Amino acid sequence: MNTVPYGPFSSQDLATGSHVPTVYADEFIAYVNAVESQYQSVKKAFRRIQAEENGNVLLGSSLGIIGFLGRGFFEGFESDNPGITLHYTEMNDIQCDEHLLEEDFGLAFSLAPYHCDFETVELYSTPVCLWVNEEDELGKKEVISLSDLDGRSLAMPGIGFKCYSNILDRCRVQGVTPKTVLQSSEMFWLYNFAYEGQGLAFSAEHLGQLPFFSERGVRCIPLEGVTWRFGISSLPKHRFTEPERLFRKYCIEYFASLSKDDSGVR
Numbered sequence: 338m339n340t341v342p343y344g345p346f347s348s349q350d351l352a353t354g355s356h357v358p359t360v361y362a363d364e365f366i367a368y369v370n371a372v373e374s375q376y377q378s379v380k381k382a383f384r385r386i387q388a389e390e391n392g393n394v395l396l397g398s399s400l401g402i403i404g405f406l407g408r409g410f411f412e413g414f415e416s417d418n419p420g421i422t423l424h425y426t427e428m429n430d431i432q433c434d435e436h437l438l439e440e441d442f443g444l445a446f447s448l449a450p451y452h453c454d455f456e457t458v459e460l461y462s463t464p465v466c467l468w469v470n471e472e473d474e475l476g477k478k479e480v481i482s483l484s485d486l487d488g489r490s491l492a493m494p495g496i497g498f499k500c501y502s503n504i505l506d507r508c509r510v511q512g513v514t515p516k517t518v519l520q521s522s523e524m525f526w527l528y529n530f531a532y533e534g535q536g537l538a539f540s541a542e543h544l545g546q547l548p549f550f551s552e553r554g555v556r557c558i559p560l561e562g563v564t565w566r567f568g569i570s571s572l573p574k575h576r577f578t579e580p581e582r583l584f585r586k587y588c589i590e591y592f593a594s595l596s597k598d599d600s601g602v603r
Contacts, residue, residue: 394580396425397445399433400498400522402567405543414587421580429497429522437570443581448499449566458585459568460592464559465500466545468531468538471554475537482561487513490536492527495520500539504563531555541565 358366403425411423428436430448437445438454451457469476475485486508495501501520508515517536521527527538532555544550545557569588571577577585 394421394423394444394578394584395442396423396584397433397436397442397447398425398427399430399446399448399567400427400494401524402446402448403427410591413591414584417587418580418583421583423584429494430499431497437572440572440575443571443575443577444585445570446567447570449564449568450499450503451568451570454572455570456573457568457570458589459566460588461568461595462564462566463542465504465563465565466540466542466557466559468528468540469556469558470531470534471556472534473537475558476556478558480561481537481558483507483511483513486515486537488516490517490519491515491538492519492521492530492536493539494522498522500563500565504539504560507563528555 415421415423426436426442433445433447434452434455436442437447438452446460447455447457449459451459467481469478469481475481478485483504491504493500493504495518505518507513519530519536521530524540524544527540528550530536531538540557542557542559550557569585571581571585
């Protein structure tokens with residue numbers, strides 16, 4: 338390649354006229370990237386320190402968990418621990434894992450299967466279900482098997498949600514091929530998809546018990562062998578602040594008490 342110098346950081350390709358980075362540029366870019374990485378690390382550390390000083394817990398969460406727990410769950414903790422405030426950010430399952438890995442928050446409600454680099458205490462498990470129109474032949478079943486999905490239209494949360502890869506991977510292993518797979522994380526849309534008889538739609542057992550999903554004509558039927566599970570996760574190297582330690586303890590004890598009386602989330 339024939340080039341002429343064009344300052345210390347680039348030279349010009351005589352054939353194309355384009356500028357080519359020099360070895361000086363390569364070294365400078367490596368330096369800038371290192372400084373930017375250090376800056377982001379310091380910024381995150383300052384954010385955590387400020388959160389501790391202010392009595393805050395920075396919490397990440399996969400979509401659906403905060404709504405499942407309800408405001409009463411968080412108010413119970415804040416009532417027991419005056420001066421501590423919870424700040425949560427919801428996102429899809431994969432994003433939640435990625436942000437915890439980047440230490441954007443110290444704790445997260447993450448969905449199974451749990452990332453291998455996390456320390457996770459599982460809190461809750463419930464069957465994955467499908468909304469099924471009662472007029473559908475599957476609407477008379479008590480449990481739906483994966484083989485029932487063959488050739489059927491299926492709607493569920495899509496790429497970025499673990500249920501999407503989990504269910505489709507299981508289908509591939511068993512040679513099951515849904516006719517179509519529509520992606521949506523909007524629970525009311527999924528419910529309406531089944532209500533209108535367009536196909537089967539993702540749900541979970543606790544959703545089927547909510548009063549605004551009680552419209553006659555649709556059933557919430559368990560999908561054999563598939564569960565919706567979540568836990569509270571952190572990185573092994575993470576040093577808990579006192580507010581984080583208290584909130585983690587609260588979560589573990591809260592769900593342990595539920596498992597004893599089996600009364601559901603209050």
